[in-house]
Amino acid sequence: MNKFPPVVLLLIATILWGGNFVIGKAVANDLPPFTLAFFRWCVALIIFLPIIYTSLKREWPQIKKHWAIILALGFTGIAGFNTLIYISLHYTTSINASLMNMLTPVIIYMLSFLFLHERLNRNQIIGTAISFIGVITIISNGSLEALRHFRFNKGDLIVIIALVLWSVYSLLVKQYAKELPGHSTFFVSIAVGIVMLLPFYIYETLTTTMVVHWSATSIFAILYTGILASIVAFIAWNTGVVKLGTNRAGIYLNLIPVFASIFAVIFIGEKIVLSQVIGGLLVLIGVYWTGRKIAEKKQIK
Template identity: 65%
Template sequence: MKFPPQFLLILATLLWGGNFVIGRAVAGDIPPITLAFLRWCVAFIVFLPLAYSRTKREWHMIKNNWPAVIIMALTGVACFNTLVYIGLHYTTSINASLMNSSTPIIIYILSFVFLKERLSKFQIVGTALSLTGVLFIISGGSIQSLLSFSFNKGDLIVLFAVFCWAVYSLLVKQFAGQLPGYSTFLVTIALGALMLLPFTIYELLTTSVAIVWSPSTICAILYVGIVASIIAFLSWNTGVVALGANKASIYLNFIPLFSAIFAVIFLNEELLLSQIIGGIAVICGVVISNRKK
């Protein structure tokens, strides 16, 4: 059965929205680095049969771009979700998902700084508006917090995670013609899990958070490892191929919407006015910056 690309893109953002809520829900049952490590172990086991033969054929392409693949594994696999799960110990899933929406803006900034790409007037206005929205979210709408720089450390950790994802996305964009998608994804999963292994061992030996092997914890690991990683990834890629990257990127704005709905329903999180105003500013900034004329 063939699904419309719009449906696949919305499905992917729905599943990614659930990832933020799951990470927050099991914060007290499993340490964050361990959760990230188990996520990618599950994802590798599931994805290996799907991409193994393709990876063997395309290995020479990965080998020729080895430094980029390592950095992609570090930023997109090892760092991004790990930092998100750490940040979710200190902030809400709504805040985390709202700041994740600023990813395109950070990509524009990095492209301007490192690749010397010129920003259009829409990108400049959109960037300013989105960054204002991010500041509004992490400050809780308090001018006093902005003046005293007393931000929630969980928000700042998630913001750094978004920076890592922006670096990863930029590399994916730069090496799109040189690196095959599925094979590179499989290799970066394996490398990212290996990078996380020593930190996971250290965390398990030193943390005060013991793993609670309950049905909910196991389901959470399976969700983030299979649903949020493999199913969402395949749905997103299929939709992007059909509609194009520019049109598809707008759909990322559904992530905070779904996260907020799930968080209010399942975690009893309160949707604050500062989150609504900041979220609208972030999303409007992204929409404006994607305008061509």
Template identity: 65%
Template sequence: MKFPPYILLILATILWGGNFVIGRAVTGEIPPFTLAFLRWCLAFLVFFPLAFKHAKRDWPKFKGHWKIVLVLALTGVAAFNTLVYIGVYSTTSINASLMNSTTPIFIYILSFIFLKERLSRNQMIGTAISLLGVTFILSGGSLESLQQFTFNKGDLIVIVAVFCWSIYSLLVKQYADRLPGFSTFLVSIAIGALMLLPFAIYEHITLDSPIIWSVKTIGAVFYVGILASIVAFLSWNYGVIQIGANRASIYLNFIPFFSAIFATVFIGEQLKLAQVIGGLAVIGGVILTNRN
């Protein structure tokens, strides 16, 4: 059965929106490095039968671009979600998902700096609007916070996570013709999980009670490892194949929308005016940058 592309793309954003809320919901019950490590171990086990033949066939390509594969594993697998899980210890899942919406803006900035790509007028204006929106969210709409530069530590960590994801996304775009996405994802998962292993072991050694096993924590691992990783990834890729990356990218703006719904319904977060205003500015800026 073939699903319409908009169904697949919306499903992916629903699952990714839930990822931020899950990370927030299990803070204090499962440490961030351990959650990220278990997530990718489970994702590898599920994805391996689907992608192993592709990875075996494409192995010479990985050997020829091993440095890029390592960076992809570091930024997209090991760093991004781990930093998000660390960040939501100190900030809300709504803020984290709003920060994630700035990914296209960071990609434009990185493309301008490192690839010397020219920015259009709409891209420059949209970038400025989105960055103003981020600043508004970070400061909570408080002029005093801006003057004293007293931003939430968790928000800043999530910004670093988004920067890592932007590097990953830019490299995926640049090497799409040399590194096939399906098999590269499997290899990146394996390498990223190995990168996370020593940190997860360190958490286990240094924390008295590294994991509080319960239905909630087990469910969280299965959610992030299968739904937010494999199902969302495959849904997104098949959706992009049908309508193209540019048209699909606008659907990413649904992530904070679904995250806000889940956060308010399931974990009792409150949507604040500063988040609404800043979020609208971020999303409006992203939409503007995608206009010709």
């Protein structure tokens, strides 16, 4: 993938991740969430093993030193985030879920402030407030009645929990980027995530009333999420980030809901409503605002 321009690589990653939301919604009635998540990562592990095997052997001692961090990465980024997204898609639209995904940078700022004691500047506070209003607009469907009675779609609330886990995962990756090898760490995190998902998958299989429909569509969903949305997107994104830089690459994440919305309308017949457009724009403005630099030196601790 090094032959491709960084912009192309980042577009490939965001297109594939946008499709992940739509695929999850499309098979929500065919594959229970833990089943989809478990088989997705099993496929990813099998496909990734021959690619990473040589590096993994060389870097294994380095990874073992940080086993606690690896467990946390496996829980938050592999077992937790994706499974909660698939659960949420049983109750909300793929458009809503993908729009809320834009809130991730804001959550990262907030967690950095709370737990890493990083300072927040005025623009980050303003941007967080704007993004919060945008999310409220999306999950309330623009209804004041829903706000008064707090009758938000529980799928949207599950998405928020998932985004918190992903933000924790992102912070851990950032904090230990120099100490942990990227690809090998990702592979071992997948293995850890699978182990964590296994008991939930077994429990779901034994107790769910939902019948698993093994069809060409469900198999395609597992292969798509396991190969394209996991391995291909991950390698494309990381290669693009290395070439373009983290800050410049980060803005491309906001294309995920754009592609997800297009795919949702074309392939599964979802409709975009005004509250989603307004809420998504507010979140986007908020994310942009948090990234703005200010001239003044005064900051809030």
